[in-house]
Amino acid sequence: xxxxxxxxxxxxxxxxxxxxxGIKNYYLYHKADxxxxxxxxxxxxxxxxxxxxxxxxxxxxxxxxKFVFSVNKDPLEQNLIVKTQKDLEKQWKEEIENMxxxxxxxxxxxxxxxxxxxxxxxxxxxxxxxxxxxxxITNIQEGQVTYSFNGITKVMSLEKIPPKPVEIANKANNNxxxxxxx
Numbered sequence: 504x505x506x507x508x509x510x511x512x513x514x515x516x517x518x519x520x521x522x523x524x525g526i527k528n529y530y531l532y533h534k535a536d537x538x539x540x541x542x543x544x545x546x547x548x549x550x551x552x553x554x555x556x557x558x559x560x561x562x563x564x565x566x567x568x569k570f571v572f573s574v575n576k577d578p579l580e581q582n583l584i585v586k587t588q589k590d591l592e593k594q595w596k597e598e599i600e601n602m603x604x605x606x607x608x609x610x611x612x613x614x615x616x617x618x619x620x621x622x623x624x625x626x627x628x629x630x631x632x633x634x635x636x637x638x639x640i641t642n643i644q645e646g647q648v649t650y651s652f653n654g655i656t657k658v659m660s661l662e663k664i665p666p667k668p669v670e671i672a673n674k675a676n677n678n679x680x681x682x683x684x685x
Contacts, residue, residue: 592671600624603636604662605648616643620659 606626609617615630622636629648633640642649646661 588671591668595665595667595671599664602662602665603659604664605646605659607661608643608646608648610643610645618643618648620648 600623603620603622606619606621609619618629618640619626620629620635621627627635629635629640631640631643635650638650638652640648640650641656648659650657650659
C-alpha cells in the first residue's frame with residue numbers, strides 16, 4: 504500500500520515539473536516576441552565611421568584572397584631588402600643553371616665533331632643533326648655551334664661560367680684566413 508502513494512507522488516511531481524516548464528517557455532516566448540527590431544542601443548553600438556572601417560577591412564580581405572602573387576620569394580619575408588650571402592650564392596647558381604651556353608667543342612681529325620652545351624645545371628654532348636631545346640645543330644666549328652630555330656639560323660659562341668659576385672668570392676677567401684681565439 505505504501506508503494507501506491509510513492510507512485511502517485513512521483514507522477515504528480517513529474518506533471519508539475521512539465522507544467523512549470525511549459526509556463527516558463529510560454530512567458531519567455533512572449534518576452535522575446537515583445538523585443539523591437541530597432542534597438543534603443545543601436546546608435547551606441549555602431550557609428551557610421553566604424554561601419555565604413557569594418558567594410559573597408561572586409562573588402563581588403565576579399566581583395567587579398569583574389570590576388571595572385573607572381574614572385575618567387577615569400578612577400579611576407581622580412582629581410583627582402585638585405586640579401587644574405589646564401590641568397591646571393593643561390594641566386595648566382597640559379598642564373599648559371601638557367602643559362603644555355605656552349606662549354607666546349609671537340610673537333611677530332613677523324614670522327615664526328617661534338618659540342619658540349621650546358622643547360623638546366625647539366626652538360627650534354629651533341630653532334631651535327633641533334634636537337635637541343637627545339638634547336639637543330641647544323642654545324643660545329645672551333646668555339647662555335649651553328650643551329651636553326653624556327654627557320655632562323657643563329658650562332659652560339661664559346662662562353663665561360665660568369666664569375667661569382669664579389670660578396671660571395673670574398674667570403675670564400677675570408678674562410679681560409681680564419682683565426683681562432685682559443
